[in-house]
Amino acid sequence: MHLLFATSIVPDGALASGYEIANAAIIAALRRAGVRVTVIGFTWPGKPASDPQNTIVLGAVDVRTESASSLQKLAWVAKAMLSGLTFASVKLRVVTDSEVRAAVERAGPFDGYVLNSVQFAGAFERLFADRPSIFVAHNVEHRSAQENAAAAGGLLQRLLFRREARLLKALEERLCCRARFVLTLAEEDRSALGVAFDDRSAALPLVTCAGAPVQNEPRRIDCDAALIGTWTWQPNRIGLDWFLKKVVPHLRPDFRVRIAGGAPSGLTSAHPGVEFVGRVPDAQAFVRGAAVIPLISTSGSGVQLKTVETFELGLPSVATSHSLRGIDHRPVNCVVTDDPVAFAGALESAVADVRDVDGSAFHRRQVMALDAAIRLGLEKLGPVSQEVFA
Structure with missing residues (x-):
């Protein structure tokens, strides 16, 4: 089986954030299950993909709000308002649908998509309806946006987070409805996304590294x-x-x-x-x-x-x-x-x-449960070939 792993930022080997650590664990589990995985998405500026032979790079983007200029932030907000997209997804609209479609076709024959979180899938949502998909929900994004709105200090920020929450809720519902199977990173997220059924979803236990950490020297506590x-x-x-x-x-x-x-x-x-x-x-x-x-x-x-x-x-x-x-x-x-x-x-x-x-026993337990959940998702994806799903 050949799957296209569609994500906002492709792995660069740095594992600098929880998102990148989770992606590495999921891709590794898919490959342990015998899946050929091709990753498609963007790189951070100046950071090439760690596995270029199995990666399609659409360009380089810096999606961090905190490091963006005031002008860039205003441009993102304006573009989001005009397009009806979420603030997170509009940051990725630096290429057109046709450019993404051409890049997808360069991946060669493949059987389905792994839609990794909502950002990339939301930015190019119409492009991923032609084949079956697994949706990986890293978070219940609309709930996070609601919590951010409640914690916001200013009225404008609160209103923007409320808008984000409303759009994210609808987007997550669509992605879950279209997916053959949904993988969450926490058991309670299955209920929050409305897919708490064994034939619809499973929670993925994760690990932060391929092998259990080995510490050969006593810790120096400072x-x-x-x-x-x-x-x-x-x-x-x-x-x-x-x-x-x-x-x-x-x-x-x-x-x-x-x-x-x-x-x-x-x-x-x-x-x-x-x-x-x-x-x-x-x-x-x-x-x-x-x-x-x-x-x-x-x-x-x-x-x-x-x-x-x-x-x-x-x-x-x-x-x-x-x-x-x-x-x-x-x-x-x-x-x-x-x-x-x-x-x-x-x-x-x-x-x-x-x-x-x-901690090695904990790591082994996580890997076994992760692989079992991935296999379940692949079974629900089904024995597909190059058929087209409208």
Whole structure:
């Protein structure tokens, strides 16, 4: 079987975000199932595709809102309003339908599509009705947009997020309806998308690397807690704000917290132990240098890949219940609480008694369940050949 994996950004090997880590895991699982996968989408500027022999590149785009100029943001908003597309999808309309169709035809004979999230599928929706498809819902995007609207500080931003939520809800309904099968990254997302039936969908357990992480040397701990993420992404920012405003004030003054990753300007904390360190060269080495990992998600959907990575590495953690969505197994060194005072207390207790565990069993369990869900989706796609579906 030959499938065309249609995605906004094609893999470049960097695995710099949760989206890229999830894509790598899904593509690898499809190939383990014997599928020939050709990826089609855009690259980041200056970052070539990691597998050019099996990738069709439509061009280079930078879709990050936080790094765009004010003029670019206004252009995106205007184009979205005129086209009726979501803000996320309109950023990809730098090529025409005919150009995308010609690129698809260059892929040669193929049996169906894997529509990877809503951005690319929404930008070129009319092009993907000629063959059967599997839809991969990384998140329940309309719910994330609703949460972003509720958390927005200004009226214009709130209205834009509400518009995004309305359009995303309709788009997700269409993509789920047309798909032979829907793959979500969290069990609860199946119900939220209206496909909570075993013949319509399955949740994908994910891994952050092909093999279980192997640590041959003892950890060198140089801070009490470490967080890393893209804090300009609104669901992540909501969780970080909760942590900084609700949890951190209850930590003792000498408790050392290091926060890595892209952060919006003006993000600060009055706690003397909190340090924003920006981007780090090795994310895994960074988190392994902490006694405990706070898992602080409070909004959004899909799976928290930082939770998966923490469990794979066997690191102690304190987690909100929302951080465990999409996770069926919790290791013994993970404490779960949504109470800020209890969260702070659990962090301090974990630092006082650091307990690592072997994360390889968790990784093996995730891979087995991931492969089983992929096989189920491929079975529902059916034994297709080069027939055309109107």
